[in-house]
Amino acid sequence: MGHPRTAGPAAGKTILTSAELARVVDRIAHQILEKTEGARDCALLGIPTRGVPLARRLAARIEAFEGNAVPAGVLDITLYRDDLRLRGTRALGPTSLPTDGIDARRVILVDDVLFSGRTVRAALDALKDLGRPRVVQLAVLVDRGHRELPIRADYVGKNIPTALTESVHVLLTEVDGLDEVRLEEKH
């Protein structure tokens, strides 16, 4: 798993506070329920690092709203990345799928920030080797623009217009010890 982001004093601008982030997650959960007839045959797959706790939270909220359990898994995409050669190898994380697989299911990929779209492309490639879902959708907490590939999200928590010189930091309690979304100037 990735390293926790440290909360430096007054580092950048807060975009979402803890309470707002919780509301945004609730809204995505409602949208999923609405668009998928009550999350029938759905499986949520989180992309490490912060997509994983997000997928678990969405599954928990969906269950709280409608009472049906949606499996939440993990999809590690390290071996499918197109920047390994440039950035060097990294440690692999586990991949865990629903026990009955993803064939013929509606798979919803979950990630914290949608940026270039390359992570999602890698996730689609990884998914193709693991089975044949009926539909693949994408849920992200933050869409910050600057796509480099023809990819869009089906469920977006918050659109944040950014400059390329800025970076969006999503902090989640499970990884970082607190919930917050922050916009910072890159150093």
Place this chain on the structure above:
Amino acid sequence: MIRHLLSAADLDADNATLVLDTAAEMANLAGREVKKLPTLRGRTVVNLFYEDSTRTRISFEAAAKRLSADVINFSAKGSSVSKGESLKDTALTLQAMGADAVVIRHSASGAPHRLATWVDGSVLNAGDGTHEHPTQALLDAYTMRARLGRLDGLAVAIVGDVLHSRVARSNVLLLHTLGARVTLVGPPTLLPVGVDAWPAKTSYDLDAVLPDADVVMMLRVQRERMDDAYFPSVREYSRRYGLDAVRMRKLPEHAIVMHPGPMNRGMEISPDVADSPRSTIVEQVANGVSVRMAVLYLLLGGQHK
């Protein structure tokens, strides 16, 4: 990560653990329908085998192919080597063909070290003479960790022909790095001179070592390397250093029996022991592919051109 894997001593505890953890993830691939990852697409891995080998060569080939690398198999038989080409000239040929990694097995100890100075790509030692076989040590460590849950503090007995065994050398180095306690067991003639300087204990008495061992690794008696002067007879060797069912009962309940293969059934290991549930011999082969995938990924995956 390091560029070459020439010796088990090239890996510190962190890197060795990274290889084992990565191998554990690679192992999940075996259960998938599509047993292929795109990670090393467009890379070329050359298997340069100057010595006969089935399992190591096939294992490296399977590992490279599962990561989508292109594999070129080169065996000394039927190549220019039989016309007298030197290792260096062969290396330069491979270099000119753009090999990203060379997996080499050679009868001369140190050949991979020489090769590493001639080629730009990564060199992986797949066994050199009586020197080292680091990927075997990694897969053995992986198997122990998978079966027993840990390596730190494990008592490992390595039994038999330590003198000629590259498997034993690499295992001693790696297991020491990872915190296991190794005891080398064999007749005095088959323990190398200078073994006192290794990070391992030695013993001539197998029966005394067994009750405290978590792992017993039986080494193959390498008949092709010896003129039978190391011990009086096969029968006597087998009586004193072979593992049979009676001896196996002296082991603790949880202990496992390993063998790097190929086995001499009835000599260093009896068939009922080799086929018992305690034996990890078949698992070791399966784990070999995962471990070699991990090594290839970590050495080649992020390589700068």
